[in-house]
Amino acid sequence: MNLLRFYGDHAREAFGLLGQHLVLVGASTFLAVLIGVPLGVLLTRRPAWRGPVLGLANVFQTIPSLALFGFLIPLPFLGGIGARTAIVALVVYALLPIVRNTYVGISGVDPAVREAGRGMGMTDGQLLTMVEIPLGLGVIFAGVRVATVVGVGTATIAAAIGAGGLGVYIFRGVSTVDDTLILAGALPAAILALIADGLLGLIERRLAR
Amino acid sequence: MTPVLEVRDLSYRLPGAGDRHLVTALSFSVAPGETLVLLGRSGSGKTTTLKLINRLLEPTRGEVRLQGEATATLEPYRLRRRIGYVIQEIGLFPHFTVAQNVGLVPRLEGWPPDRIAGRVRELLALVGLDPDEFAERSPRALSGGQRQRVGVARALAADPALLLLDEPFGALDPITRVELQREFRALEGRLGKGMVFVTHDVREGLLLGTRLGLMHEGRLAFLGTAEEFRRSNDPQVKQFMEAA
Numbered sequence: 001m002n003l004l005r006f007y008g009d010h011a012r013e014a015f016g017l018l019g020q021h022l023v024l025v026g027a028s029t030f031l032a033v034l035i036g037v038p039l040g041v042l043l044t045r046r047p048a049w050r051g052p053v054l055g056l057a058n059v060f061q062t063i064p065s066l067a068l069f070g071f072l073i074p075l076p077f078l079g080g081i082g083a084r085t086a087i088v089a090l091v092v093y094a095l096l097p098i099v100r101n102t103y104v105g106i107s108g109v110d111p112a113v114r115e116a117g118r119g120m121g122m123t124d125g126q127l128l129t130m131v132e133i134p135l136g137l138g139v140i141f142a143g144v145r146v147a148t149v150v151g152v153g154t155a156t157i158a159a160a161i162g163a164g165g166l167g168v169y170i171f172r173g174v175s176t177v178d179d180t181l182i183l184a185g186a187l188p189a190a191i192l193a194l195i196a197d198g199l200l201g202l203i204e205r206r207l208a209r
Numbered sequence: 210m211t212p213v214l215e216v217r218d219l220s221y222r223l224p225g226a227g228d229r230h231l232v233t234a235l236s237f238s239v240a241p242g243e244t245l246v247l248l249g250r251s252g253s254g255k256t257t258t259l260k261l262i263n264r265l266l267e268p269t270r271g272e273v274r275l276q277g278e279a280t281a282t283l284e285p286y287r288l289r290r291r292i293g294y295v296i297q298e299i300g301l302f303p304h305f306t307v308a309q310n311v312g313l314v315p316r317l318e319g320w321p322p323d324r325i326a327g328r329v330r331e332l333l334a335l336v337g338l339d340p341d342e343f344a345e346r347s348p349r350a351l352s353g354g355q356r357q358r359v360g361v362a363r364a365l366a367a368d369p370a371l372l373l374l375d376e377p378f379g380a381l382d383p384i385t386r387v388e389l390q391r392e393f394r395a396l397e398g399r400l401g402k403g404m405v406f407v408t409h410d411v412r413e414g415l416l417l418g419t420r421l422g423l424m425h426e427g428r429l430a431f432l433g434t435a436e437e438f439r440r441s442n443d444p445q446v447k448q449f450m451e452a453a
């Protein structure tokens with residue numbers, strides 16, 4: 001009940017943080033799709049690159065998020081304090097599931113169907129856009145869903161480097177030992193993750209063929 | 210008359226695998242209206258030969274000519290649009306309707322939509338499928354025999370001079386298979402195309418082929434008419450005839 005009263009008193013601020021959170025996750029996922037899908041496609045065309053690229057993405061994935069934010073702060077252009085650094089870090093985390101699922105989704109297309117496409121005279125670009133991506137879309141989108149859901153959680157830590165978002169309440173609550181404040185950040189973040197998972201899961205099932 | 214297809218001294222060696230030849234020194238030609246049946250046991254190189262003709266594989270030696278033109282000088286995708294191809298596994302696009310499958314090559318070639326639609330109806334009727342019933346169906350909602358028919362219609366779509374068929378009636382029950390063979394025989398005459406028809410069924414080969422080639426370990430062990438095939442003393446041919 002304290003929580004409701006808190007939101008009543010701080011509605012503007014709470015909505016502002018929620019908005020920041022959505023922007024952090026939305027922008028980073030969007031950028032990760034922009035980079036990750038072409039990269040995943042490239043791996044299907046250059047099998048020798050698969051090990052190194054997926055390996056590197058894996059390494060990034062295992063760096064603890066707070067540490068990664070820390071590494072980024074001193075970097076020129078990408079780093080510094082604020083939302084830009086946070087988005088860079090979130091993109092790095094989102095890349096692995098998107099690259100991997102793009103690669104897996106396209107490689108999983110029935111070889112007979114691919115052979116038929118090439119045998120009918122599709123160019124490589126036509127094969128990709130007319131056959132491989134449409135048939136792999138369900139799997140590719142699953143990667144986007146995982147990246148988004150993980151991003152909602154990781155973005156709470158972005159508050160530590162001044163990027164805003166729901167993490168602001170969590171950090172403030174931890175430092176002032178105020179449970180209500182912690183909940184005010186943690187609860188909407190958790191609900192957001194569930195909603196994102198549910199909605200994107202719905203789309204994913206419609207895309208899977 | 211220029212043959213639709215001429216194959217001269219065609220060989221294919223697996224890249225990197227020492228000296229293993231999958232196909233060795235093949236030579237044959239196919240005239241318009243003629244069906245060359247390629248027989249041979251599993252692994253004898255029949256599918257490989259078809260892929261060398263439409264350059265899904267690049268020959269390591271020899272020459273292929275389509276209507277007098279050396280295929281090596283053509284863009285592979287342009288070449289393939291001039292050759293109808295029914296692959297062994299059919300490979301219909303599961304996310305396309307039957308009509309979209311059949312109309313694929315015309316679409317790639319940029320035909321106007323109404324012309325494609327007309328052509329699709331014509332072809333479905335030709336292979337014995339009612340266009341009103343089947344055009345908008347998903348390939349998933351077809352029986353095996355219906356899929357084979359769609360595969361053949363798709364290969365014919367842009368009116369290619371040459372048709373490559375890789376066991377198009379494989380994996381069917383004997384009755385449907387015989388039915389399709391009969392219909393196909395009637396089609397052969399009407400279409401007047403050059404065809405290379407791969408099968409390991411001797412009866413099918415004798416029924417449908419103007420000439421028969423028997424492949425053995427990547428080579429043509431025999432090439433001749435159905436009559437010559439029946440009377441041949443070649444041990445490979447005899448073995449095949451006895452098994453039939």
Ligand SMILES: Nc1ncnc2c1ncn2[C@@H]1O[C@H](COP(=O)(O)OP(=O)(O)OP(=O)(O)O)[C@@H](O)[C@H]1O
Binds near residue numbers: 223409
């Ligand atoms: N990419 C490849 N790498 C290695 N060996 C291959 C490859 N493709 C085909 N082969 C081999 O080449 C030989 C000829 O294969 P091909 O597919 O042409 O046979 P086929 O006559 O069509 O047989 P089937 O009747 O079973 O379809 C086989 O021994 C096969 O294992």
Ligand SMILES: [Mg+2]
Binds near residue numbers: 257375
């Ligand atoms: Mg074969």
